[in-house]
Structures are given as C-alpha cells and as structure tokens.
Amino acid sequence: MSTPAYPKDFSMKKRRSQKVAFIVFRVLSLLIVLILFAILGFIIYKGAGVISWDFLSKAPSDGMTAGGIFPAIVGTLLLMLGSAIVAFPVGIMSGIYMNEYASRGWVVKFIRLMTNNLSGVPSIVFGLFGMALFVKYLGFGDSILAGSLTLGLLSLPLVIRTTEEALKDIPAGIREGSLALGATKLQTIWKVVLPMGMPRIITGLILSLGRVSGETAPILFTCAAYFFPQLPASIFDQCMALPYHLYVISTSGTDIEAQQPIAYGTALVLIVIVLVINLLAGVLRRHFENRLKMK
Amino acid sequence: MKKFLEKAVKWLLTASGFVTSVVILLIIGFLFTEGAGLFREPVVEEGYVLALNRENPVSTLTAAEIKAVFDEDVTNWKDLGGDDMEIVPFRLEDADKYFTQEQLGAQYEHAGAAIASLVASTPGMIAFVPGSMVPEGADLNLIEDKNISAGEVFGGKEWFPTATPAPLFGILPLLAGTLWVSLFAILFALPFGISIAVYMSEVASPKVRNFLKPVIELLNGIPSVVYGFFGLIIIVPLLQQVFGLPVGESGLAGSIVLAIMALPTIVTVAEDAMRNCPRTLREASLALGATKWQTIYKVVIPSSMSGIASGVVLGIGRAVGETMAVLMVTGNAAVIPTSILEPLRTIPATIAAELGEAPAGGAHYQSLFLLGVILFFITFFINMCVEFISSRGRAKNS
Numbered sequence: 001m002s003t004p005a006y007p008k009d010f011s012m013k014k015r016r017s018q019k020v021a022f023i024v025f026r027v028l029s030l031l032i033v034l035i036l037f038a039i040l041g042f043i044i045y046k047g048a049g050v051i052s053w054d055f056l057s058k059a060p061s062d063g064m065t066a067g068g069i070f071p072a073i074v075g076t077l078l079l080m081l082g083s084a085i086v087a088f089p090v091g092i093m094s095g096i097y098m099n100e101y102a103s104r105g106w107v108v109k110f111i112r113l114m115t116n117n118l119s120g121v122p123s124i125v126f127g128l129f130g131m132a133l134f135v136k137y138l139g140f141g142d143s144i145l146a147g148s149l150t151l152g153l154l155s156l157p158l159v160i161r162t163t164e165e166a167l168k169d170i171p172a173g174i175r176e177g178s179l180a181l182g183a184t185k186l187q188t189i190w191k192v193v194l195p196m197g198m199p200r201i202i203t204g205l206i207l208s209l210g211r212v213s214g215e216t217a218p219i220l221f222t223c224a225a226y227f228f229p230q231l232p233a234s235i236f237d238q239c240m241a242l243p244y245h246l247y248v249i250s251t252s253g254t255d256i257e258a259q260q261p262i263a264y265g266t267a268l269v270l271i272v273i274v275l276v277i278n279l280l281a282g283v284l285r286r287h288f289e290n291r292l293k294m295k
Numbered sequence: 296m297k298k299f300l301e302k303a304v305k306w307l308l309t310a311s312g313f314v315t316s317v318v319i320l321l322i323i324g325f326l327f328t329e330g331a332g333l334f335r336e337p338v339v340e341e342g343y344v345l346a347l348n349r350e351n352p353v354s355t356l357t358a359a360e361i362k363a364v365f366d367e368d369v370t371n372w373k374d375l376g377g378d379d380m381e382i383v384p385f386r387l388e389d390a391d392k393y394f395t396q397e398q399l400g401a402q403y404e405h406a407g408a409a410i411a412s413l414v415a416s417t418p419g420m421i422a423f424v425p426g427s428m429v430p431e432g433a434d435l436n437l438i439e440d441k442n443i444s445a446g447e448v449f450g451g452k453e454w455f456p457t458a459t460p461a462p463l464f465g466i467l468p469l470l471a472g473t474l475w476v477s478l479f480a481i482l483f484a485l486p487f488g489i490s491i492a493v494y495m496s497e498v499a500s501p502k503v504r505n506f507l508k509p510v511i512e513l514l515n516g517i518p519s520v521v522y523g524f525f526g527l528i529i530i531v532p533l534l535q536q537v538f539g540l541p542v543g544e545s546g547l548a549g550s551i552v553l554a555i556m557a558l559p560t561i562v563t564v565a566e567d568a569m570r571n572c573p574r575t576l577r578e579a580s581l582a583l584g585a586t587k588w589q590t591i592y593k594v595v596i597p598s599s600m601s602g603i604a605s606g607v608v609l610g611i612g613r614a615v616g617e618t619m620a621v622l623m624v625t626g627n628a629a630v631i632p633t634s635i636l637e638p639l640r641t642i643p644a645t646i647a648a649e650l651g652e653a654p655a656g657g658a659h660y661q662s663l664f665l666l667g668v669i670l671f672f673i674t675f676f677i678n679m680c681v682e683f684i685s686s687r688g689r690a691k692n693s
Contacts, residue, residue: 014586014588014589015586017588018586018587018588018589021588021591021592022494022498022588024490025490025491025493025494025498026494026498028486028487028490028491028494029490029491029494029495029499029507031487032487032491032510032511032514032558033507033510035514035555036510036513036514039517039521039522039525040513042525042528042529043521043525089311090311090314091311093307093308093311093312094308094311094312094314094315096308097308097309097311097312098312100308101305101308101309101312102309102312107312110316111312111313111315111316113682114315114316114319115315116678116681116682117319117675117678117679118315118318118319120609120612120616120674120675120677120678120681121319121322121616121671121674121675122615122616122617122618122643122670122671122674123616123618124616124618124643124646124647124667124670125322125326125616125667125670125671125674126322127646127647127650128326128646128650128663128664128667129321129322129325129326129667131650132325132326132329132664133321133325136655137325153318156314156315156318157315160315184297184301185301186300186301186304186305207516210516211516213518214516214517214518214519214520214521215518215519216518216519216520216618216619217519217618217619217643217647220647220650220651221650221651243518243520243521243619244520246520246521246524247520247523247524247619247623250523250524250527250528250623251527251622251623263524267521267524270518270520270521271517271521274513274516274517274518275513277516278509278512278513278516282509
C-alpha cells in the first residue's frame with residue numbers, strides 16, 4: 001500500500017471523530033429503545049396482575065372502584081368498526097381517484113394539499129367539529145354514530161395516503177397490458193390494480209385502526225361516557241371507551257388506591273390492542289412482500 | 296350499460312376525491328360560526344346589568360376592570376377614571392346583608408326596588424343584578440353594555456372564562472403555554488431525532504435498522520393517553536423530586552412527554568430524506584477521501600436538509616396539537632409561564648378540559664371554539680410551511 005496523502009495524525013483525528021459521532025448516535029438510538037421498553041415494561045409489569053377474566057368481562061361497579069372494563073372494550077371495538085365503515089370506502093375511493101383518474105396537475109396537487117392539511121388537524125379540533133356538526137347540528141347527540149363519524153374523518157387522510165402510495169408503486173406497464181387486451185379502465189382497476197395494491201392497502205388500514213383505538217380527544221364530546229355499564233343498544237347510544245376510561249380514572253378518580261390498578265389494567269389492554277395491530281400489520285407486510293418476491 | 300357504469304364509477308371516485316377538501320371547509324365553517332359568536336356576546340353576563348349611582352361619572356368598564364372591582368383588587372373609583380370614592384360592590388347574594396326578608400318580600404318581589412334605592416343612596420356602589428329586576432325609570436346609571444372585543448381576547452393576559460360578572464377570555468396565557476411547551480419539546484427531541492435518523496439511515500446495519508424501525512413505529516402507535524398516564528405516574532413525581540417542586544405537573548413534564556411523542560415523526564421523515572440522498576453524491580465524497588462521518592455531515596445532511604426541516608416542523612405540529620398527554624401532565628394553570636418548571640396550560644388542553652362544563656351556546660362555549668379556530672390555523676400554517684419546504688427541496692433535487 002502506498003503512504004496516505006495526508007499526515008497520519010490527521011487521519012487518526014478524522015477516524016476518532018467518526019468513532020465518537022457514531023457512538024453518540026448508537027447511544028441515543030439505544031436510549032429510545034430503552035424508553036419504549038420502559039413504557040411498555042412498566043405498564044405490562046403493573047397491569048399484568050390486574051388482568052383476569054373478570055376484569056375483561058365485567059362492567060365497572062362500586063363507583064368505578066371495582067369490577068372490570070368490558071363495556072369500554074366493547075365500546076372501543078365498536079368505534080373502530082364504525083370509523084372503518086366511515087373511512088375505508090371513501091378513503092380507498094379517494095386514493096384510487098388520485099392515482100388512477102385525476103389528470104396530473106393542479107387537481108392532484110390541491111387534493112393532496114388538503115389531505116395533508118386534514119392529517120395535520122389536531123384531534124381535539126376534530127372533537128370540536130364533530131360536536132358542532134354531528135352532535136348538535138345534525139342532532140345525533142352524544143352517540144356511537146357521532147363518535148364513529150368523527151373518528152372516521154380523522155383517519156381518512158391516513159387511508160387515502162396509504163391507498164395512493166400502494167397504487168403508485170404498481171408499474172404502469174401492468175395497467176397498459178390490461179388496457180391493451182381490451183379491458184376497460186374500470187376493469188383494469190378492479191381486476192388488476194386493486195388486487196395488486198390490496199396487501200399494502202390492508203396493512204395501512206390496519207394501522208389506521210390502531211390509531212383510532214387510542215384516540216381520546218375526538219370522542220370526549222361526541223361519544224364517550226364516563227359510566228355506562230350496560231352495552232349500547234343502538235348507534236344512538238353513548239358508549240364507554242378504553243382511552244377515555246383510562247383518562248378519567250387516572251385524573252379524576254375518587255379513590256386512588258382502588259382505582260390505580262384499574263388504570264394500569266386499562267392501559268395494558270390498550271397497549272395490547274396497539275401491539276397486536278402493529279404486529280399484525282408487520283406480519284402481513286412481510287408475508288405479502290415474500291409472496292411478491294416468490295412471483 | 297357498461298359505459299354508464301364506467302361513468303358512474305368515475306363520478307363516484309371523483310366525488311370521494313374531494314371529500315377531504317369538503318371536510319376542511321366544513322371544519323372551518325363550523326368552527327368559525329361558533330367561534331365568531333363570542334364577539335357578539337356582551338361583556339357582562341347575559342341578562343345582567345351593572346348599576347351605578349346617578350352621581351357616578353363612570354359609564355364604561357372593561358371586563359378586566361369589572362373583574363378587578365368585584366374581586367376587590369381595585370377599591371377606589373378614581374383608579375377607574377371616576378371621583379375619589381370607595382367602591383362598594385354589590386351582588387345579589389349580598390341582599391340579605393342590607394335588607395330584611397320583609398323588605399325584599401316573600402317572593403323577592405320588592406328586591407328590585409329595594410336594591411335600586413340602595414344604589415341610589417350609596418354613591419360608591421356598583422350593583423350586579425339581573426336586568427329584569429331593575430325597575431323601569433329607576434334613578435340609576437347603567438354601565439354601557441358593550442360586546443366582547445377582539446382586542447380583549449387576542450391581547451388579554453387573563454383567562455377566567457367562568458368569572459362573574461364579567462368573564463375574561465384573554466388567550467395570551469394559553470398561546471404562550473402552547474408555544475412554550477412545544478418549543479422545549481422540540482429542543483429535547485431534535486438532537487435525538489436527527490441522531491437516530493442518521494444512525495438508521497447511514498450507520499446501522501440492516502439488521503439493527505429492521506429492529507429500530509418497528510420500535511419507532513410502536514412509539515408512534517402508543518395512544519397519547521397512555522403517554523399521559525405514564526407521564527403522570529413516572530415523570531411528574533420524578534421531576535417533583537429532582538427539582539424540589541411544590542407540584543410536579545409542569546411545563547417540563549409536558550415537554551418531555553411531547554418530545555417522546557414527536558420523535559417518531561421527526562425520525563421517520565428525516566430518515567426518509569437521508570435515504571433518498573442520491574448514491575452518487577455519497578460515492579463522490581467517499582472517493583475524494585472523506586470518511587463516512589465527513590460524508591454524512593458535509594454531504595448527506597446538507598443535501599437532505601429540506602426533508603429534515605419538514606420532519607422537525609411536522610413534529611412541532613404534532614406537539615402543538617397534542618391534547619390528552621399535555622392535559623394530564625402540565626398542571627393546567629392558565630398563567631403566562633415564566634419558567635418551564637411551572638404549571639401551564641395549552642390551547643388543546645383548555646378545550647378538552649372546559650368544553651364539557653361550558654353551557655352550549657354561551658360565551659365560554661364560543662370562546663373554546665375560537666380557540667379551536669386559532670389552533671386550526673396554527674397547524675394549517677405549519678402544514679403550509681412543510682409543503683413549502685418540501686416543494687423547494689424537490690425543486691432543488693431535480
């Protein structure tokens with residue numbers, strides 16, 4: 001090897017500063033992993049002892065100091081379902097429109113701008129809006145319907161963006177092939193484009209459900225009930241929800257000793273929902289990626 | 296038939312394409328109509344009047360002055376532009392102090408006349424009574440009934456939405472609280488965010504990266520109330536001990552929680568930008584003899600600056616709009632913060648905490664919608680900044 005063009009100590013210095021910088025990066029990255037595990041570990045550690053079949057299947061009792069969180073679990077699942085019914089069809093159609101139909105140019109730009117803006121609107125503003133429009137103006141009252149509509153609008157930008165991105169990665173040649181065989185545009189989208197994009201769309205949809213499950217601010221004034229031990233009978237009923245339950249019980253509890261375990265248990269159930277959803281999305285993504293590679 | 300279907304579907308898809316735009320318009324419309332109503336509300340609680348002695352030259356008072364009078368912070372009329380005379384505030388509840396039950400009448404039917412004559416005979420008195428109680432043609436001066444002014448709201452330093460007789464809707468403490476807590480959150484999150492993004496995109500092996508990516512996604516997925524709960528149980532008591540605070544709920548607790556919550560946004564966007572930095576740029580730098588680290592901070596980071604900036608601005612947006620976690624850990628004191636260790640209150644937290652108790656349609660309710668409008672425009676502005684930054688970045692790269 002020839003001698004380096006620069007003095008040796010300079011090279012050493014360069015290498016040392018690289019070493020220091022990389023160590024700093026590594027430590028900070030490790031720290032963030034530790035923070036995540038601290039949060040998860042803490043809630044799992046404290047909450048695991050609380051979880052039992054009774055806790056999961058019974059309604060709260062004795063002024064929220066005993067019993068379980070069954071109505072809150074059901075409420076959260078209902079809200080997830082409701083928001084999916086609101087957001088998925090419209091969001092997917094909107095994504096298809098943007099990628100397949102909209103003529104490139106200001107229309108797409110405008111819609112994308114609006115979608116980005118909507119995704120930046122704080123959740124509490126959605127709550128205000130949902131209250132003004134659905135609860136008061138349309139007269140749905142505090143109800144699962146109003147809550148689902150509000151949450152649906154909140155998750156709409158996420159659904160649109162995932163759909164659009166999933167479709168964007170499908171090569172134009174595939175569409176052209178289908179069109180060349182005499183298929184119409186609709187047939188091409190329905191039989192070729194959508195099936196190919198579906199895996200990634202589904203992954204995105206699942207993640208959007210995860211977001212909905214943990215939202216509190218939008219349902220504060222549109223749906224959530226502090227105490228509603230029976231299950232809702234119709235979509236015009238209020239319901240309990242896990243995140244709201246956790247908020248209420250941990251901030252305005254009447255009997256901290258008795259309610260803290262309930263709070264830990266509720267937080268754990270919420271975390272488990274989020275974990276399961278993230279895991280599911282990850283597994284699906286990997287599964288579909290592998291399948292695509294095999295082809 | 297087939298053609299008709301094609302057309303119908305196209306029409307349907309086009310319609311759904313504009314849904315988000317419609318929603319944005321609806322949000323602006325509904326928030327505005329409710330929020331703007333605040334400026335049509337009277338300063339003094341609806342249906343009530345402030346009655347003065349005929350000899351008192353004062354005829355107008357601001358909401359802040361009225362509050363000071365009834366809190367007995369101001370006790371002399373000369374401070375309010377009147378004569379040198381002691382102020383005697385009178386509320387309906389004080390009636391028993393001045394009158395016997397007989398004088399007021401069994402159904403309080405004489406109360407109006409009794410109070411009117413009391414005010415007429417006490418030069419320094421200011422009475423807060425329902426307008427309907429004051430007998431017609433009574434020998435009294437009424438404080439001019441003005442509407443709440445924009446200046447009082449946007450320039451007001453006090454937020455007392457439930458004060459009687461005159462609630463105060465000064466938003467400055469809330470605005471300051473929001474910006475203060477977000478600023479610190481970003482200061483904490485920035486070094487972490489950039490370092491992790493650099494590490495994931497440039498340094499880490501694919502294996503490590505594949506481990507870090509879900510970690511960041513999970514951090515993003517944890518609901519804000521869980522962060523709030525964690526902050527309340529762990530961070531708040533910890534800060535209280537470390538800094539010896541009277542209460543641990545403080546701006547600092549809020550910014551720490553917000554920093555963790557804003558981190559995934561910053562990391563994801565910044566990492567994306569760095570990975571999109573053209574390979575040729577990197578190779579050119581390495582070929583010139585630069586080390587990997589030199590290449591990162593002299594080539595990769597500058598060339599992906601617009602992406603990094605977008606990430607940071609988006610992170611700020613997330614911090615500004617965050618509600619539940621902040622509500623749970625910042626202590627919610629509506630004062631202009633002087634230090635990050637004090638309790639403070641943000642705009643979203645105020646809406647979340649107070650909307651449930653504000654009577655629908657009242658001034659308080661409308662003021663919360665006005666806060667919503669302000670919050671909406673702050674985040675709207677932030678988003679526009681992101682669009683601007685990233686479109687400039689795209690232009691530069693292409």
